[in-house]
Amino acid sequence: MMEDETFTDISGKTISLDCQSHSSFCREFTVSSPKVSIGKVMVYTCSVWLLAYAVFFITQNTAVLSSAILITLVGMMFHIHFVKVDHESLLIIGSLGIQVSSSYASGREITTFIEMSKIKDIVINEAIYMHQIIYYLCVLLKDPSEPNAVSSVVPLFQSSKPRLNCLVKVYKSCQEILSKSQ
C-alpha cells in the first residue's frame, strides 16, 4: 500500500510521506525533504566567486581565487554529506522493535534500532521552537527495571519536521501495531 499526499513541514516547504505496509505487523514510513535547489547552489557559488574576484582585484593575489574554489568545493561536499538530509524513515516491526534511519544527500545513512522491550510508547509531543509551538513525534523509552518511568525520549523526523496531519497518520498506524505487540 503506497500513498503520496502533499504534506508540508513547519516552514511551509513541501515534503512527501510514503507509507509501505510489508505485513500486518510491519510498516515503513518515509518522509522525504525537498532536494537541494539548483538555483540556490548557483546563487551561493556565484556570490562567493564574485567576492573572491573583487578581493583578487584589490590584492592581485591568485591564492585568493584558488582558495575560493577550494572553499566552495569543500563547503558543498560538507553540506551534502553532513547537513542535507534526503529522507528519514521509520520501520516498525511488531514485537521486534523500531528502526529509525536518516539518509543524507550523499547517500550516507545513519540507522538506530530500538528494541521493543525498551519502548514504552509512541506519542505526539509539543515543543516550543523559537517563536512557535510545534508538534513532533517521539518514542518514549523505559528502563527495563522500572516499567512505569520514562527514561528518555527519542524524537523522530527531526530534520524534516512534518506538520500535525502527517504526524497523526504515522501515529495512528504505529499505534495499531504497538497495541498488538505490548
Add this chain to the structure above:
Amino acid sequence: MVLKIFFPQCCNRADSGLLVGRWISGHDSAVVLAVIHYPFIPGQVKQYVQQMQAQSGVELSVLGSWSLPKEGQEGMESFLRDLSTIFPQERWLQIRRQMGKTGFTCEVLSRDQNAVAAQRRVKKQKKEEEEDGDAEEKEEDEEKVIFVHYEQRKVMLSQLHPIDSGDAKTDPPSELRQVFQTVALSQPLFFLDKYDDGPLKSTHWQSEGREASIIVELLKQASVPLCLLLSWMLSVWTWICSIRIFNFYPLRFLSSKLSTCVQLSYRTEHMKTLSSPKPAAGHTQFMRKANMLVSVLVDVALGVLLMSWLYRDDHITMLANTLVPAADHVAKELDQLLQWLMGAPAGLKMNRALDQVLGRFFLYHIHLWISYIHLMSPFIEGILWYGGLSACLGLSFALSLLSDMVALFTFHIYCFYVYGARLYCLKIYGLSSLWRLFRGKKWNVLRQRVDSCSYDLDQLFIGTLLFTVLLFLLPTTALYYLVFTLLRLVVVLFQGVLHLSVDFINSFPLFAVGLRVCRSYRLAEGVKFRVLCDEPGVALHLLMEINPLKVSTVVQTYRTPTYSCYPRDSWLALVKKLFVGELIYPWRHKTTKAD
C-alpha cells in the same frame, strides 16, 4: 504473539534435515544454529546435541524440521511430521522452502495441538450460535512468524556495546543480546565440517571446511615462550628497582618527579599485563591487551625511526652545537630583561632600592647558571648520544627525556618564579592583613572570619606605616612576579605539549580503531533491519545487519587509562592562584588508575 526465527544465511540452500538451535525464553523467539541432514539416526542426533550442550553451555535443542525438496525427494512431508513425536518439544517448527521461490513457509505445531484443535472446534460452534461469525477468528488463532536472516560468522565474532560486564544483573539481557551470545558461545557446534567421517552431516557457516590462519597459529605457539622470557626479564628488572627503592629519600622523590621514570614504571605495568601466559578472559581484557601490544610496537617503531634519523649525518653533533649557544642566548635575553626591569620598564617608576636588590640577585643567579652550562658543555654531546639510545625503548621515552631535559635546563627560570612568587605572596598576605588593621578589623583564626578589634595607638601607627611601605613596594614586586610567571608558563606550556603527546601514545587504542576500520562488524553498536520480501501470504523476511560502533565511541570505550597529566585545577582556580601568588604545580601526577 509473533514468533521470531533467527535463520542463518548459510542455511538458505541447505538440504532437508533437522534444525538445531535454541529457544530464547521470555521473548517468543528461536535461534537456528545448524541443520543436520538426512540420513540420521535420531538417537545419535540426541547424543550429539547433548554433547554440544555440555561443551558450549548453551541450551541447545532440536527446534524442528527444514525441508528444501530436491528432485526425487517427495514424500518428505509426512516423514517430517512424524519426527515431531521423536523429539518431544513444546513447539515444533516445520519450515518449508521451494526451489526458485524466495519465501519460506512455516508451520508451528505445539505439543498440545490436539487440545488446541478441540478448543477451536468448540469456539467455532459457539460463534455459530452467536450472531456475528468473524472470519478474523481464524487468523487470530494462527501464529505469525518473522524470519530474521543473519550472517552467522559475523554475528559470532561481533561484540555488542555497551558491554555487559556484570555476571548476575537484575534485568535479563535483551533479546538481541541473547541471540548474539548464543551464536558466540556455540563455537563447538561449528567444528563439524563436511570432511568429517562421523555419522552426522550438518550445515553451518564452517561446514565447507574449518577456517584457520597459519600465521595466527604460529604466533600462538610462539607467544608462550616469549611470554615466559618477558616475565623473567620483568622480574629481574623489578628486583633491580626494589633494591634502589630502599635508598635515600631524595632519589625516590626525584624518580616520582621525573617523567622518564614515571613512563618507565607505567610501561613496566603494561608489559606485566602482556606477559601473563593465560589467555584473555573476556572481550574487554582481550582488547586491552591487544591495544597495549600494538601501542608498544608502534612506540618502538617510531622510536627506532627517530634513532635512525638522529644517528645519521652527525645530527647529534649539530644539536649539541646549537644547544649551548641557545642557552647562552636565553641567558643574554634574561639579562637584558632584568636590566630593563631595573630601569623604568614601560614607563613605570620603580622603587630604586628594591629594584636594584632584586635585579642584582637575579643577575647573579643567571651568571651562576651560565657558568654551570659552560662547565657542562663538553659533556652535552655524550649525554645526547646516550640519551638518544633511550629512543629504542619507544618514542614516548624520548619525549619524556626531552621534557626532563627542558625542565633541567630551565631550572633557573623555575627558581626565579618561586622566588618571585613567594615574595609576592608574602606581600599580598601582609597587605591584606594590614588592610584589615587599617579598617580596625582582625582575622579570627578560631572562627575563621573577620571580626572587629580595637587596637592600641602604637599598634595602629606601626601597622599603618608598614602598610604604606608594602603598598608602595607592591608595583615592583608585582612586575617581577608577572615577568617570571609568564616565563614559567611558557616553559610549562612546552612541557605540557610533550606530556600530552606521550599520553596520547600511551592511551590511544590503535588496535580497536584498526578493527573498526577493517573489520567493522566486530564492534557492534546495534543492528539494522532490511525488509527482504513481502509477498502477501508469505511470512515476513528481514535481513539483520550489524551496525558498527562510531569511531569516537570506540576511542572512548577502549582508551587505556593513564596517569592524568592535565591540570588538576580548573582555569578559574588557576587564575585565582596566580593572582594570590600561590605556586602552581600543573604536573602533579596522580597514581596510575587501577582497573
